Amino acid sequence: MPKGAELPFPSPPAPSDKSLPPRRPHSCRLTAAILAIGLLHCAGVRATEPCEANAPTYGSPCAAATAVVPPTAVQRRGAWYVATSVNFQVCSLESAAGAFQTAEACEKLRSELAAKCGFKPSAWNPRCHVVLHASSKSYEATVGAAGRTTLASALVKRAQGGIASRQIDVRSDVDDFLTAALPHELCHVLLADHSPALPLWCDEGMALQFDSLEKQQLHDRDLRRSLSSGRALPLASLLTLRQYPAAEDWPAFYGQSASVVRCLLQLGGPEKLLQFAELQQSRGVDAALRELYGLRNAGHLAEIWHDSLRGSSATPLQLAFSPPVPPADLDPANFLKLAEAR
Known part of the structure; x- marks a missing residue:
């Protein structure tokens, strides 16, 4: 990847960080x-190439790309x-x-x-x-x-x-x-x-649900500040946003997106949320809300969303995941034994 290439899915900025450099996020x-550029190269070696003839292989013999891959x-x-x-x-x-x-x-x-x-x-x-x-x-x-x-x-x-x-x-x-x-x-x-073709609010808002509790609470704080100061977007505008806002509006955008996604998850779960995010782009926000949630329009959703903010706080979606821990000081000489034992 060339130096300086901008990526479409950067992690959200630190909440309220005004020193962030300008960027142009893309979907x-x-x-x-x-x-x-094509597929990723690792130090000049295509990740899809078979391993080098003299390179040691840990876990399986050197094999063609079409071979069955072990876990x-x-x-x-x-x-x-x-x-x-x-x-x-x-x-x-x-x-x-x-x-x-x-x-x-x-x-x-x-x-x-x-x-x-x-x-x-x-x-x-x-x-x-x-x-x-x-x-x-x-x-x-x-x-x-x-x-x-x-x-x-x-x-x-x-x-x-x-x-x-x-x-x-x-x-x-x-x-x-x-x-x-x-x-x-x-x-x-x-x-x-x-x-x-997910809209920005859904793409970012859903990913934010898996951030740490501390980070989500900071975004929730930014949301409430933006609502108090009048910098928050009208909900109908947020749902139809096609480009990331100016840097000074990032705190409001990320906070709103995470909060609206939490509200919709409570109303109907993740499957309906993704259906709505897709349907709104072909049928419009109001029609999609009526069909999937039985709501009149974006204004009706805004009322429900604002009600959900009273006394509530950000809570991340709980993951049962815990990182696998390999043996300490694992080196290539004994890694083969671990892989064969699996």
């Missing part, structure tokens, strides 16, 4: 215009450890254990997030590439200005008839990156696969 359906196999490709699971390919410069752990975590998270969103995903082809960055410098060089204030970024590139690539870049030098940053970004990738 996944526009990435072909901003990223004219998680780890290969050494030049300087990279590459862990391949059913739906993910994780690249790490640090350790086989880190790549293995992240691939296993991604598979578990994918299943649980999809269930929380109300659908069962099909197998991903191509796999989602996950790059572990051991420093902020490496991460920022890849994702550009957004890397100064985020821990992870996701990109889905579309091609005619489907998805050409899925990619998540994440800072692995943060201790809790598997639970603090990965769920939000992976939710974006899942939603892009399931519903390619």
Whole structure:
């Protein structure tokens, strides 16, 4: 990825952070215009290439791309450890254990997030590439200005008839990156696969449900401040927003999106929420609300939403997920034993 390329799904800014650099977020359906690069390369090696002839393989023998992939196999490709699971390919410069752990975590998270969103995903082809960055410098060089204030970024590139690539870049030098940053970004990738034309409020609002309680409470605080100051968007405008607002309105946008999604989840669950988000774009907001929720119009929903804010606070969707823990000090010499024992 070229230095400075902007990603369509950056993590939301820190609540009320006025020092954020300007950016132009894009939806996944526009990435072909901003990223004219094929699938991810790991240090010059295509992630889809078979392993090098002399490179050690941990977990399975070197095999063609069409072979059956075991639950998680780890290969050494030049300087990279590459862990391949059913739906993910994780690249790490640090350790086989880190790549293995992240691939296993991604598979578990994918299943649980999809269930929380109300659908069962099909197998991903191509796999989602996950790059572990051991420093902020490496991460920022890849994702550009957004890397100064985020821990992870996701990109889905579309091609005619489907998805050409899925990619998540994440800072692995943060201790809790598997639970603090990965769920939000992976939710974006899942939603892009399931519903390619979700409106911004739903895409961002749903992913925000999987942030930490502390972060959600800060966004909830920003929402209430924006309502008090008059900076909040009218609900009808939020639901039809097609571009991200100006930087000074990000706190209101993220806070509103998360809150409206929580309200709709309480009214009808995740399946109906996604149906509404899709239907509103072809039938209009008011018609979609009448058909799916029995509400008169956006004004009626606004009344219910404002009522839901009285005395309530942000609560994240609970994930049963806990990161898999590989043995301490795992190295390539004994990683094969672990993989064979699985």
